[in-house]
Amino acid sequence: MEHVSSVTPRGPTHARTLLWFLVGNLVLLAADAYGYILAAGGAPWSTAWLFAHLALLSQIAVATLAVGLVLLLVGGVGGWRWLAVLAPAVATLLNLYVYVDRSVFAFYRFHLAWLELQALAMPGGLAALRVEPSAPLLFAAVVALLFLAELLAFRLLRRRCAARVVEGAGVRRRWLAFAGVVGLLAVSDHVLYAASDLADARDVLRGARLVPFYQPFTIERLVRRHGETVAVASESSAGLPHYPQAPLRFAETARRPNVLWVVIDSWRADALSAENTPRIWNLAERSQVFDEHMSGGNSTQFGTFSMFYGLWASAEPTFAAEHRGPVLFDALKERGYRIEVLSSLELSLADFRRGLFVGVQDDVVALPGPRAADRDRQIRERFEAQLPERPDAPPFFAVAIMQSTHSGYDFDEADAPYRPYAPWVGFRGLGAGELQLHVYNRYRNAVHYADRLVGEMVDALERRGLLDDTIVLVTGDHGEEFDEHGYWGHNGAFTPEQVHVPLVLFVPGLAGRHRQGLTSHLDLPATVLGLLGVTNGPSDYSLGRSLLGVQADPYAIACSADECALVDGVQTVTFGLGIRGPAGIQVMDADYQPIHASAAGRTKRSRQLLALLARESTFLK
Numbered sequence: 346m347e348h349v350s351s352v353t354p355r356g357p358t359h360a361r362t363l364l365w366f367l368v369g370n371l372v373l374l375a376a377d378a379y380g381y382i383l384a385a386g387g388a389p390w391s392t393a394w395l396f397a398h399l400a401l402l403s404q405i406a407v408a409t410l411a412v413g414l415v416l417l418l419v420g421g422v423g424g425w426r427w428l429a430v431l432a433p434a435v436a437t438l439l440n441l442y443v444y445v446d447r448s449v450f451a452f453y454r455f456h457l458a459w460l461e462l463q464a465l466a467m468p469g470g471l472a473a474l475r476v477e478p479s480a481p482l483l484f485a486a487v488v489a490l491l492f493l494a495e496l497l498a499f500r501l502l503r504r505r506c507a508a509r510v511v512e513g514a515g516v517r518r519r520w521l522a523f524a525g526v527v528g529l530l531a532v533s534d535h536v537l538y539a540a541s542d543l544a545d546a547r548d549v550l551r552g553a554r555l556v557p558f559y560q561p562f563t564i565e566r567l568v569r570r571h572g573e574t575v576a577v578a579s580e581s582s583a584g585l586p587h588y589p590q591a592p593l594r595f596a597e598t599a600r601r602p603n604v605l606w607v608v609i610d611s612w613r614a615d616a617l618s619a620e621n622t623p624r625i626w627n628l629a630e631r632s633q634v635f636d637e638h639m640s641g642g643n644s645t646q647f648g649t650f651s652m653f654y655g656l657w658a659s660a661e662p663t664f665a666a667e668h669r670g671p672v673l674f675d676a677l678k679e680r681g682y683r684i685e686v687l688s689s690l691e692l693s694l695a696d697f698r699r700g701l702f703v704g705v706q707d708d709v710v711a712l713p714g715p716r717a718a719d720r721d722r723q724i725r726e727r728f729e730a731q732l733p734e735r736p737d738a739p740p741f742f743a744v745a746i747m748q749s750t751h752s753g754y755d756f757d758e759a760d761a762p763y764r765p766y767a768p769w770v771g772f773r774g775l776g777a778g779e780l781q782l783h784v785y786n787r788y789r790n791a792v793h794y795a796d797r798l799v800g801e802m803v804d805a806l807e808r809r810g811l812l813d814d815t816i817v818l819v820t821g822d823h824g825e826e827f828d829e830h831g832y833w834g835h836n837g838a839f840t841p842e843q844v845h846v847p848l849v850l851f852v853p854g855l856a857g858r859h860r861q862g863l864t865s866h867l868d869l870p871a872t873v874l875g876l877l878g879v880t881n882g883p884s885d886y887s888l889g890r891s892l893l894g895v896q897a898d899p900y901a902i903a904c905s906a907d908e909c910a911l912v913d914g915v916q917t918v919t920f921g922l923g924i925r926g927p928a929g930i931q932v933m934d935a936d937y938q939p940i941h942a943s944a945a946g947r948t949k950r951s952r953q954l955l956a957l958l959a960r961e962s963t964f965l966k
């Protein structure tokens with residue numbers, strides 16, 4: 346009679362070993378991942394508690410299963426002996442990733458991105474990322490020990506498995522059972538997420554932020570109607586208890602001037618001129634004009650977020666998920682302002698109602714009509730019609746978001762000084778040379794049109810004697826590029842054309858002047874709240890400062906969905922946010938041409954960015 350184990354094929358034995366090895370590591374990873382829940386302060390038993398645990402466990406299980414399947418494939422194709430080293434190595438890396446990610450998360454409230462991964466390699470990187478032990482040698486020793494333990498564990502398991510009869514069918518059944526459990530976990534956490542999303546259970550959805558690489562699954566679009574009113578929970582700041590960091594206080598003698606806040610979509614810096622915008626130019630002569638003003642984003646959503654919150658626009662998804670509007674609107678309501686948001690935006694308004702305008706959504710008026718120029722004209726009409734007749738009427742805070750200047754560029758053909766202009770703008774390939782000029786002319790005609798409407802709104806204020814008591818702010822949500830640096834439109838890069846915007850700030854009683862030096866949309870809340878008599882320091886509620894006090898910012902930050910740029914007048918440094926963002930730091934000169942930064946230069950930039958991110962994250966905890 347033959348000895349059975351000697352003929353047991355190697356495949357099933359290894360597949361079985363690998364399975365137990367993965368299950369062991371899954372337990373280890375899950376225990377470590379509990380650190381995410383502790384970092385978030387834990388939570389009492391609730392659906393939110395259940396979801397956070399389930400989502401973390403399912404995410405880790407899915408990652409483990411995926412690793413296992415790849416290893417099975419490698420074993421089957423490349424030979425089983427590789428597994429003895431490869432499996433422990435991969436398991437060590439997986440554990441290392443979760444450990445470092447949760448350490449970073451505990452302090453910064455975001456998951457590892459390329460910036461942090463790069464920073465790991467720089468001197469002092471572990472300390473900067475708050476990873477213990479922060480001494481590199483000690484850290485390397487701990488990793489080496491872990492790897493040894495994994496190696497040993499794999500060996501022991503294989504010896505155990507080899508000592509018994511292992512049949513292929515039995516092993517396959519166990520693997521299928523493992524995959525089935527993992528699949529069940531993944532399905533149940535995503536169903537729970539979708540249900541919580543429908544029920545708008547924000548405390549549950551918040552749990553997804555703890556999970557690295559979490560892919561939310563929603564059926565919202567099937568169920569919810571476009572632009573439907575969003576319920577504002579009474580404890581709207583529950584998910585962001587550190588925003589603001591202290592309640593706002595007002596000086597007792599604070600006045601309540603009116604505010605007109607005009608956002609001209611895609612208005613780039615050089616489209617403010619005596620020729621292109623004569624009416625705003627006229628206002629500018631009596632205003633503070635900021636010559637080096639940067640948007641906090643290169644898209645409508647992110648640029649607008651930055652100007653009303655005074656925070657990095659990368660926080661937009663978090664604030665939208667929490668339905669947390671800016672403290673600016675809280676303050677205005679508290680001070681008895683009549684708020685009115687007149688907008689000719691179409692598509693993104695539904696998103697704005699969930700985040701930026703959630704607290705004032707009843708005051709948002711979306712003007713109707715297929716043509717942007719027509720909607721913008723209605724903004725002017727509505728603004729005029731709503732102007733207070735009586736001197737004892739409450740002060741107003743009017744936001745006008747004008748869209749004529751958005752790609753498509755709409756205007757009054759009877760008043761189009763820039764000719765010839767392109768009859769329309771295609772989606773791509775706007776062309777070069779003459780066509781480029783014609784498209785640019787179309788854009789400038791649209792800016793000219795918006796200028797006329799803004800001029801008429803200022804005239805209306807003047808006619809009624811209201812201008813002496815009204816702050817007027819006119820700016821762009823972001824710029825617009827016409828291939829100057831290889832891009833068209835906006836949302837493509839952080840070129841000067843896309844982020845450098847005009848800022849005209851009319852403050853009654855303040856003599857007009859041009860102000861040189863870098864400034865940012867992030868400074869706008871502190872500037873306006875300062876004028877309204879808020880006595881808190883700006884750092885209580887924003888990352889900006891008052892533009893009337895400070896000459897220049899040392900840098901400006903602009904963000905898109907997965908990338909940010911630091912602009913400091915000399916260089917632009919772009920860096921990815923989140924692991925799906927672009928890899929690493931890119932340094933561009935003042936003309937947005939990539940330059941090769943030395944290792945020391947990159948290290949310095951990494952340190953600077955991490956310090957800035959740490960400050961930003963104080964509002965997100």
Ligand SMILES: [Zn+2]
Nearest residue numbers: 610611645822
């Ligand atoms: Zn825009």
